[in-house]
Amino acid sequence: MGIGDKIQNEAEDLGGKAKEATGNxxxxxxxxxxxxxxxxxxxxxxxxxxxxxxFKKD
Structure with missing residues (x-):
């Protein structure tokens, strides 16, 4: 798992939270x-x- 993927997923999560807050x-x-x-x-x-x-660790 690359750090770039983790950053992208976190950005997607934060974007979702922002959309939800705006919707509210x-x-x-x-x-x-x-x-x-x-x-x-x-x-x-x-x-x-x-x-x-x-699984990569094992």
Missing amino acids: ATDNDRLKAEGQKDQVVADAKKVGEDVKDT
Whole structure:
């Protein structure tokens, strides 16, 4: 797992949080849901990377 991938996933997570916050502030349910989806995708990628890292260590 490269550091670039980790940075990209963290940026995606932060972008999702920003979208969700903007959706909350503007009462835009679509934007809020899109932000939540982005966060879930980023979290799933992080889990996949952690699994890869674990197998590489063994």
